[in-house]
Amino acid sequence: MTLLQLAGVHTYIGQFHILQGVDMQVEQGGVTVLLGRNGAGKTTTLKSIIGLLAPARGRVTLAGQAINGRPAYEVAQQGIGYVPEDRGVFVDLTVAENLLLAERRKGQLAARKAMLLELFPDLGRFWHQKGGRLSGGQQQMLAVSRALVPENKLLLIDEPSKGLAPIVVEQLAHAFNQLKSYTTIVLVEQNFWLASATGDRYYILDDGLTVHSGNMPDLIRDTELQARYLGVAAKGRAV
Amino acid sequence: METPHLTFPLLVTLLLNGVAIGMLYFLVAVGLSVIFGLMHVLNFAHGSMSMVGAYVGLAVFRLFGDPATGTAPTWAFALAILGGAMAGFVLGWVTERFLIRPLYKRPIFLILLTLGLILVLDETVKLIWGTSPQGLVIVPGLSGTVDVLGQPFAVYRIFLISFGLLMIGLTWYVVNKTRIGIIIRAGVQDSDMVQTLGINVRQIFTLVFAFGAALAAMGGIATTPFTGVHPAMSGDFLLKTFIVVVIGGFGSTTGTALGAICLGLTEQFLPWFFPRFAAVGPVVLMAVVLLVRPEGLFSVSGRRAG
Ligand SMILES: Nc1ncnc2c1ncn2[C@@H]1O[C@H](COP(=O)(O)OP(=O)(O)O)[C@@H](O)[C@H]1O
Ligand SMILES: [Mg+2]
Numbered sequence: 001m002t003l004l005q006l007a008g009v010h011t012y013i014g015q016f017h018i019l020q021g022v023d024m025q026v027e028q029g030g031v032t033v034l035l036g037r038n039g040a041g042k043t044t045t046l047k048s049i050i051g052l053l054a055p056a057r058g059r060v061t062l063a064g065q066a067i068n069g070r071p072a073y074e075v076a077q078q079g080i081g082y083v084p085e086d087r088g089v090f091v092d093l094t095v096a097e098n099l100l101l102a103e104r105r106k107g108q109l110a111a112r113k114a115m116l117l118e119l120f121p122d123l124g125r126f127w128h129q130k131g132g133r134l135s136g137g138q139q140q141m142l143a144v145s146r147a148l149v150p151e152n153k154l155l156l157i158d159e160p161s162k163g164l165a166p167i168v169v170e171q172l173a174h175a176f177n178q179l180k181s182y183t184t185i186v187l188v189e190q191n192f193w194l195a196s197a198t199g200d201r202y203y204i205l206d207d208g209l210t211v212h213s214g215n216m217p218d219l220i221r222d223t224e225l226q227a228r229y230l231g232v233a234a235k236g237r238a239v
Numbered sequence: 240m241e242t243p244h245l246t247f248p249l250l251v252t253l254l255l256n257g258v259a260i261g262m263l264y265f266l267v268a269v270g271l272s273v274i275f276g277l278m279h280v281l282n283f284a285h286g287s288m289s290m291v292g293a294y295v296g297l298a299v300f301r302l303f304g305d306p307a308t309g310t311a312p313t314w315a316f317a318l319a320i321l322g323g324a325m326a327g328f329v330l331g332w333v334t335e336r337f338l339i340r341p342l343y344k345r346p347i348f349l350i351l352l353t354l355g356l357i358l359v360l361d362e363t364v365k366l367i368w369g370t371s372p373q374g375l376v377i378v379p380g381l382s383g384t385v386d387v388l389g390q391p392f393a394v395y396r397i398f399l400i401s402f403g404l405l406m407i408g409l410t411w412y413v414v415n416k417t418r419i420g421i422i423i424r425a426g427v428q429d430s431d432m433v434q435t436l437g438i439n440v441r442q443i444f445t446l447v448f449a450f451g452a453a454l455a456a457m458g459g460i461a462t463t464p465f466t467g468v469h470p471a472m473s474g475d476f477l478l479k480t481f482i483v484v485v486i487g488g489f490g491s492t493t494g495t496a497l498g499a500i501c502l503g504l505t506e507q508f509l510p511w512f513f514p515r516f517a518a519v520g521p522v523v524l525m526a527v528v529l530l531v532r533p534e535g536l537f538s539v540s541g542r543r544a545g
Pocket of ligand 1: 013014016018036037038039040041042043044045
């Protein structure tokens with residue numbers, strides 16, 4: 001079943017025409033990786049889905065329902081969790097408060113706590129610490145956990161590996177693979193190791209356009225395609 | 240020039256006076272501070288909202304008062320505070336929902352809007368109540384003095400301190416212990432991120448604006464036994480409020496409480512030690528804070544709402 005679909009999405013930031021026709025089709029389950037060099041429009045695509053930016057043209061549908069043009073809080077309530085590039089951890093809130101904030105019904109966090117702690121045991125030790133006191137890796141785990149508090153059909157995760165130590169990137173890879181049975185993930189990732197270790201399908205964006213898509217194993221073999229659109233990032237390895 | 244000797248009982252009186260005045264400043268300033276922290280709107284009309292609250296409060300008070308003497312039963316003052324607060328709440332609600340909301344993406348227009356609102360509110364008040372100052376007689380239950388270390392101390396000031404502490408406590412509780420408080424503190428940092436968690440942050444904006452104006456209105460009424468009610472009070476409030484918020488740090492309720500008490504004490508003690516600087520002291524204090532610690536004396540991480 002198609003969970004998320006973007007059809008001819010055009011998005012402006014101010015007067016800049018950033019997305020110039022993005023097409024994507026994300027099936028339910030698994031990890032779809034969104035690749036492309038810096039400035040290709042990956043973050044803008046995620047923001048256009050969650051509703052932080054409103055596409056000027058085109059359609060975004062979630063499980064067949066149009067969500068483009070809706071305010072972000074309504075889109076999120078349809079069952080989308082968003083983990084932004086800067087992680088969006090609230091630094092003056094404790095870990096517990098950060099997670100509580102994501103509840104859409106009372107008691108959701110309590111029901112989910114065991115699963116989160118199994119996924120990221122570190123969180124338990126920092127439960128009552130302010131978000132601002134966590135390391136980058138811990139903040140990333142908190143940001144991903146926060147998207148898991150309500151029952152989201154879809155997670156949008158923007159470059160989680162950025163600035164993190166290889167060991168933490170491995171933990172994330174493990175977590176994302178675990179989550180496959182629970183939800184669908186759209187993962188923006190420059191770290192090709194993390195993309196290969198978790199991705200099932202891929203899309204490549206270039207200059208605000210979808211230029212390629214397919215199954216991840218094919219891309220892993222196609223070094224020429226990697227070099228053309230992903231540049232040096234493709235050579236990077238986490239370990 | 241002979242300075243009277245500053246005895247210990249006098250020191251305590253000044254201290255209590257400073258705290259009592261500080262409570263008034265807290266009431267008026269806390270809304271401005273949180274509104275700016277959360278919505279990045281500098282509401283220049285905040286002082287005018289205090290003034291409107293004071294006028295409406297006075298009108299309610301007079302409904303139950305004796306026109307000849309100007310006195311009214313003690314409960315009439317409670318109703319005056321409540322009535323003024325409700326007027327402030329409605330005014331704040333309408334202002335955010337219908338005037339400010341369409342302009343969030345245009346900060347310059349927002350400045351013009353709230354500046355324009357000063358004129359509208361001030362002129363409306365003059366139209367309804369005239370330009371001459373009007374007094375509010377302290378009700379029987381809050382009048383008179385009590386003995387503090389041999390010095391007479393006004394009961395009304397004790398009321399102010401208790402009422403102010405109650406309001407500080409309530410604000411602290413809401414901001415730190417409730418879900419709305421979590422949303423406010425998170426929104427001060429990044430309201431877009433709060434939205435993406437499925438929270439309609441605009442509703443919270445309206446609520447914060449309304450409650451901020453209601454608190455300011457209460458501060459307006461509570462001031463009237465000292466200063467009377469007059470159209471110039473909106474400007475007085477605005478200046479004091481800015482000083483408090485700069486000292487305390489925008490967006491922080493705890494900072495606002497400390498900044499307000501700090502200003503109250505400065506105003507009480509400065510005339511004793513440096514009488515020449517009594518008038519400019521608070522403004523100088525604000526300027527120094529802006530230069531040395533622009534995020535506010537009492538803020539920990541720049542912008543916060545705790
Ligand atoms: N606020 C903005 N104003 C103008 N241009 C922007 C803004 N944000 C992003 N862009 C531009 O949009 C393009 C796509 O950005 P982005 O979606 O962040 O790329 P990616 O996430 O793929 O690195 C870039 O060329 C970037 O410079
Ligand atoms: Mg990006």
